[in-house]
Amino acid sequence: MPEGHTVHRVAVLFRDVFVGHPVEASSPQGRFRDGAELISGQVMSDAWAVGKQLFVSWSGGMVLRVHLGIYGAWSVAGDTSESSIGAPRTRREEGFRRAAEDSFPPEPIGQVRLRLLSDAVVADLRGPTACELLTPDEASDLMATLGPDPLVGKPAKNKARFVEKFQASSTPIGVALMNQKMVSGIGNVYRAELLFRHRLDPWQPAKSLTQEQLEDLWDDWTVLLKQGVKTGVMVTRGDLTPAGRRKALRSSSWRHYVYKRTGSPCLACGTPIAMAEMATRKLYYCPQCQDATPPTGG
DNA sequence: TCACAATGAACAA
DNA sequence: TGTTCCTTGTGAC
Numbered sequence: 001m002p003e004g005h006t007v008h009r010v011a012v013l014f015r016d017v018f019v020g021h022p023v024e025a026s027s028p029q030g031r032f033r034d035g036a037e038l039i040s041g042q043v044m045s046d047a048w049a050v051g052k053q054l055f056v057s058w059s060g061g062m063v064l065r066v067h068l069g070i071y072g073a074w075s076v077a078g079d080t081s082e083s084s085i086g087a088p089r090t091r092r093e094e095g096f097r098r099a100a101e102d103s104f105p106p107e108p109i110g111q112v113r114l115r116l117l118s119d120a121v122v123a124d125l126r127g128p129t130a131c132e133l134l135t136p137d138e139a140s141d142l143m144a145t146l147g148p149d150p151l152v153g154k155p156a157k158n159k160a161r162f163v164e165k166f167q168a169s170s171t172p173i174g175v176a177l178m179n180q181k182m183v184s185g186i187g188n189v190y191r192a193e194l195l196f197r198h199r200l201d202p203w204q205p206a207k208s209l210t211q212e213q214l215e216d217l218w219d220d221w222t223v224l225l226k227q228g229v230k231t232g233v234m235v236t237r238g239d240l241t242p243a244g245r246r247k248a249l250r251s252s253s254w255r256h257y258v259y260k261r262t263g264s265p266c267l268a269c270g271t272p273i274a275m276a277e278m279a280t281r282k283l284y285y286c287p288q289c290q291d292a293t294p295p296t297g298g
Numbered sequence: 299t300c301a302c303a304a305t306g307a308a309c310a311a
Numbered sequence: 312t313g314t315t316c317c318t319t320g321t322g323a324c
Contacts, residue, residue: 003305031317052306069306071318087305087319111318127318129306180307187305234305259305280312281306 002068002086004185005228007049008151010074010085012229014047014056017080017121024117028108028124035133036114038062044116051149051184055139063139066114069129078104079120085232087127096124149184150222151229163214166206173209174202175279182206185225189259192284193236194221196257201292202283239267258284 025040027033043059056064066072073086075093077100084093092109099106105122108115114125125131134142147165148158165182166173176182177191186194195202198217200209209217228234235248235255248254257267261284262275271288285292 006305067306069317070304071306073318092319113317129308129317178306189305 002052002070002072003187003190003228003234004049004051004149004151005225005232005234006068006085007052007054007185008225008229009232010054011047011049013076013080013082013085014044014123018044018116018118018123019047020044021118024115026115026117028112028115032113032131035064035131038133039064048152049149050143050146050152051180052187053142053146055143057136061136063134063136065130065132065134065139065142066125066128067130069127072128073126075109075124075126076121077106078118078122145181147179147181147183150218150225152184155222159215159218162218163211166209166214167211169206171206172203172278173200173206174283176206178279178281183221186221188281188283189234189256190221190224190236191281192259193234193256194224196286196290197236197238199289199291201290202278202285203292203295237267258286260284 021044022041023044025036027036039058039060039062045057045059047054047056049055052067054066058064068086071087073084075084075096076082077097083097096106096109100122105117108124111126112124113128113131116123148161150158162183166176169176169182174191174195177186177194178188194217197220198213224236231249233249233255235245237248237255237257240248240254244254258273261273263272265271266273266286266289269286269288271286273284274287275282275284276294277283287293
């Protein structure tokens with residue numbers, strides 16, 4: 001689902017199946033008709049992700065930017081093992097892939113903003129919060145506003161930039177982690193899980209963390225992101241046996257320490273997991289392990 | 299049939 | 312701080 005790992009996965013897929021090939025673009029839904037016409041028939045030059053943003057460059061020089069938001073997703077069919085990347089669309093994905101086996105390309109299902117179609121693969125985009133064409137300069141400007149992404153650029157430089165930004169911010173760490181200008185790709189699941197994994201109080205100012213704590217946090221984010229890109233699933237528990245990990249890949253109830261576990265016993269100490277609003281999103285945490293209490297007593 | 303939530307963020311005031 | 316947008320699935324009626 002759409003945190004940073006998702007978008008990197010889409011970029012990998014596109015590089016694998018589309019880059020170097022002419023691609024037909026269309027907007028079955030109609031809301032991106034003009035943009036689709038501008039790039040249709042061009043060769044996809046490159047595809048890459050920075051945090052939650054996907055960039056796709058074309059032989060004509062334009063750059064497509066896609067942001068999935070909370071419920072955007074790509075449905076994929078044809079000559080690829082991928083089926084769906086993004087928010088859950090399970091039922092529809094199955095129908096889509098079956099339809100593609102009968103006749104290629106299959107009819108679009110639902111509100112398809114953008115369809116990308118090559119000889120062998122079709123990718124349908126539904127529900128994005130952003131889908132637009134940019135000039136290369138506009139794309140560069142946008143990328144420059146984003147915080148470091150562990151999979152973009154040089155590791156040492158990224159880490160230093162992360163530490164520097166957080167040491168300069170008095171924002172609560174639980175808010176800062178969700179700010180894409182501070183660090184790229186972390187969403188509501190990774191936020192809660194990273195904070196728990198490091199036993200951090202979400203309301204503690206970012207700058208109050210030690211250099212070592214910040215470096216550990218960055219290293220851990222790097223590990224989680226790489227795992228997420230590899231498997232397509234956010235498994236954030238580090239206490240699972242190999243069998244437990246396999247279960248977690250299939251069932252969401254095994255994946256997380258605290259996310260969506262309100263009232264259930266903490267897997268480390270047994271204290272009921274708590275939930276509070278933070279940065280307009282639901283934050284899940286262990287009051288005991290993270291020594292955390294919402295400031296206004298909510 | 300309807301309200302609502304969901305892994306997000308821009309924008310107005 | 313509150314509102315709006317994007318799409319789909321679920322669960323309450």
